[in-house]
Amino acid sequence: MLIAGFPAGSFQTNCYVVAPAAGEECVIVDPGQNAVGDLDDVLREHRLKPVAVLVTHGHIDHMWSVAPVCGARGVPAWIHPEDRELLSDPGKGLSTATRQQMFGGLTFTEPDDVRELVDGEVLRLAGMDLTVDHTPGHTRGSVTFRLPSTEEIPDVMFSGDLLFAGSIGRTDLPGGDYPTILRSLAVKCLPLPEDTVVLPGHGPQTTIGHERATNPYMAEAEAASSAGSGSLRHGRGPTRGL
Template sequence: MLVAGFPAGSFQANCYVVAPAPGEECVVVDPGQDAAGGLDDLLREHRLKPVAVLLTHGHIDHVWSVAPVCGARDIPAWIHPDDRELLSDPGKGFSAQAGQLFGGLEFSEPDDVRELSDGATLNLAGLDITVDHTPGHTRGSVTFRTPLRDDTQDAEVMFSGDLLFAGSIGRTDLPGGDYAEILRSLAKTLTLPDETLVLPGHGPQTTIGRERATNPYLREMAPHSGPSRGL
């Protein structure tokens, strides 16, 4: 299996490509701000052909480039219906004051948008990708899981979006955020095996076991309040 990625734009949101192997079809996860150039480099390097874009949620730092990426390759974008409106109106994902930052920019949906549902399995690019609805950071946040196999393990990789980071969790103080709900989503996610590889929307990779043991927001699963800083 091939997984590669890079932090895109000023938000440094991780954009990933996932394929069974080099030279095959792939899916793109979260093409954020100015992601098109870095994505083209990865596709050329590994000789990959995208067949779909998967979006963990609708915040602008994760969907900024989705329309041009999909349009250039005539491929669909998948997003949960609760976040779909953010594709064309990203200001709704921020406070009124912060939303004004995007007032002079125009965004639109890709021509082909398909909606995700909890528990669905997507069969794309030779991969079986499980969708888990994990609201709390936004109403339509999801994670994606797919088997990750090599000579030494048989586990899964999870693209966690802004649900779970190395050492932290997603903020819940933006429109659509809900701290109690993200705790429920995290509790469900923490039932995965320790060896599950976590590729978050920002920052370095981690594992479920490492976060269960060391993440201060997960240690008792009910800390006093969630983070209100960061992305």
């Protein structure tokens, strides 16, 4: 398995390239701002041919370069239908102040080929099986992608802005909801094996086991899940990510 990642643009959003091995087909996860140059370097270095772009959610720091990458390579973009409108109008996912500050004449369009993700489906791409989990809370259409373990590596989860090392995604932007993100953590993250490698949208990699032991939001999600959904409190939560 080959997984290469780099932080893209001023948001330092992690873009990942995933392939069974060098010289084979690959998928690209979350090509953000100014990702094209570094992405081309990775593809050239490892002799990879992209077959799809996967988007964990529609915030601009994760989808900025989706259309140009898809257009240049002739590949489809996969995104959850709840966030699809953000591909052409990412301002809908931002606060009014941020939207006014950021979009000075910028326009965005959907790629020619957009395909919608379904919770629980397994995408067979580039010779790999990637399980899609719908994980709303940061946005309504947030998803994670999971690769099963092999003899060489444990399970891997591309968590987008659901789960970070020591934190979780912010919930104070349009489409965000704190009780919902805690529920996504409880349902989609807590049951995973402890050695599952988490490759987040921002910051360093971690594991499910480490986050269960140290991340206060995972602890809150576990406690709320055990007590029943009625104990999920309302609040802004952290402000990590865009």
